[in-house]
Amino acid sequence: MTSSLVVDGGSPLVGDIEVRGAKNLVSKAMVAVMLAEERCRLRGVPEISDVQIVSGLLELHGVVIDSTDRDGELVLDPTNVEQAHIADIDTHAGSSRVPVLLCGPLLHRLGEAFIPDLGGCRIGERPINYHLDVLRTFGAVVEKRQDGLRLTAPNGLHAADIHLPYPSVGATEQVLLTAVRAIGRTTLRGAAIEPEIMDLIAILQKMGAIISVQTDRVILIEGVDRLGGFDHLAIPDRIEAGSWACAALATRGDIYVRGAQQLPMMPFLNVFRRIGGKFEIDDDGIRFWHPGGTLNSIAIETDVHPGFMTDWQQPLVVALTQTAGLSIVHETVYENRLGFTDALVDAGAHIQTFRECLGGSPCRFGRANYQHSAVISGPTPLQAAEITVPDLRGGFSYVIAALAAQGRSTVHGIDLIHRGYERFSEKLDNLGAVYKLP
Structure with missing residues (x-):
């Protein structure tokens, strides 16, 4: 992998690409394997570095991956499954926040878990106190150490009544x-109900779990003594699909997302249509295209599902620079996710950020x-610019901006x-992008 991309922009992206399993499901499905006592089969797994990172963490704990x-x-x-060495876990910590999700499965399997200092995209605080509070409620004992946190469950883990203050x-x-x-x-009250969460529940049910999703964000889980394996095709990545849709809009292109x-x-589709983008759905995928003419400005706010997800916001903002009038984006999920707009301003966009809750109801950051x-x-x-990727979704947004801009x-x-x-790179090739890897 190279660290830079040189893009000659100004041409529409046209072609056919494919999305596979969702990043936000696949890594969690791999963690769920740690609960099993039989082999598991996961299909639709994308070739992304997060999968490599989680694979490495699982192999450190004795999971054999083929x-x-x-x-x-x-x-x-x-x-x-076995306990991994702290130093080995720590080598993965800068790239992933998965170690914190391994705690429950490891406490069940081994009675002990370790969390090093956690990495991940710097888009907000994303504190792990929710996680630690949850684990303590189940009976985990958290011990602070110089190099991280050690968790034990001297009396085992027991069911709990949990009410999340935010549907994390x-x-x-x-x-x-x-x-x-x-x-x-x-x-569990105040639960997140994203499609990836529902797919994880489907996997756990295949393994033998008893989980009931109620109304009003309530989930009931009856503990079982043992979980078996699973065979599962991962839900496709709706974030990547939306990102390429925004690329079609920003570059006046036409992209079929298989x-x-x-x-x-x-x-996302509702917002895409309100802006003036066109889409067509068939059994194999969705075609997104710019119909020509003027696009409409819009006021939106991000929210947890079933709202407009925060990961769609950054690529959409690039497309909104090409709409007529004033668009308003109110980010309610991550407090620091609009910092990426500075580089878009350097590339000629007219974007102002505000502390106030604009265009919607007051949120927790107000x-x-x-x-x-x-x-x-x-x-x-x-216009062409030299920019540095701040985080995963912001990075894709910068590539969209470079593809839409005139010049190199x-x-x-x-x-x-x-x-x-x-x-x-293969997908950029399929869409006719003009670029080079220096």
Whole structure:
């Protein structure tokens, strides 16, 4: 992988690409393997660095992974799970936040777990206190050490009543991965209900878990003594599909996203249509294109599912620079996710950020000192620039901007993009992008 991409922009992206399993599901499904006592088979696995990182963490704990000669398929054998060395875990910590999700399964299997200092994209605080509070509620004992946190469960893990103050995806995953083998019946209120969460629940049910999704974000989990293996095709990545859709809009292109599904993308499709983009759905995917003429400005706010997801926001902002009038984006999920707009301004976009909650209802950042609303004035032609990737979705957005801009741009730090977008260069080739890897 190279660290920079030189792009000659100004041409429409036209062609056919494929999305496979969702990054936000596949890594959690791999963690769920640690709960099993039989081999597991996961299909639709994308070639992204996050999968490599989680594979490395699982192998450190004794999971045998076979991916030989099967494109997009992993066979994982967790029958001989063991405790990994702290130093080995720590070598992976700078690239992944998965170690915190391994805690519940490891406490069930081994009675002990370790969390090093955690990495991940710097888009917000994303504190692990939700996770630690959840684990303590189940009976875990957390011991602070110089190099991280050691967790034990001297009396085993027992069911709990948990009410999340915010429907955090990570905390919901933590509860599910811990409660399925805890003694008794767990009630989770305020749960996240993203499609990837539902797919994880489907996997756990295949393994033998008893999980009931109620109304009003309530999930009931009855603990079982043992979990078996699973065979599962991962839900396709709706974030990647939306990202390429925004690229079609920003470059006045026409992209068929094979594998994209309508149901998990409904909030995005509504916004895409309101802007003036066109799409067509068939059994194999969704075609997104710019119909010509003027695009419409819009006011949106990100939210947890079933709202407009935060990971769609950054690529959409690039497309909004090409709409007529003032668009408003109110980010309510991550407090620091609009910092990427500075580089777009350098490339000619007219974007201002504000601390106030604009264009929607007040959110939890409204009284804090965070620039979490943006006003985009357009259409503005984007010009070539030299920019550095700040985080995964912001990085893809910069590539979209470079492809839409007139002239030659250099995007530095594109290795980060490979965390969530597989075969990136191959897809750019399929769409007729003009670029080079220096």
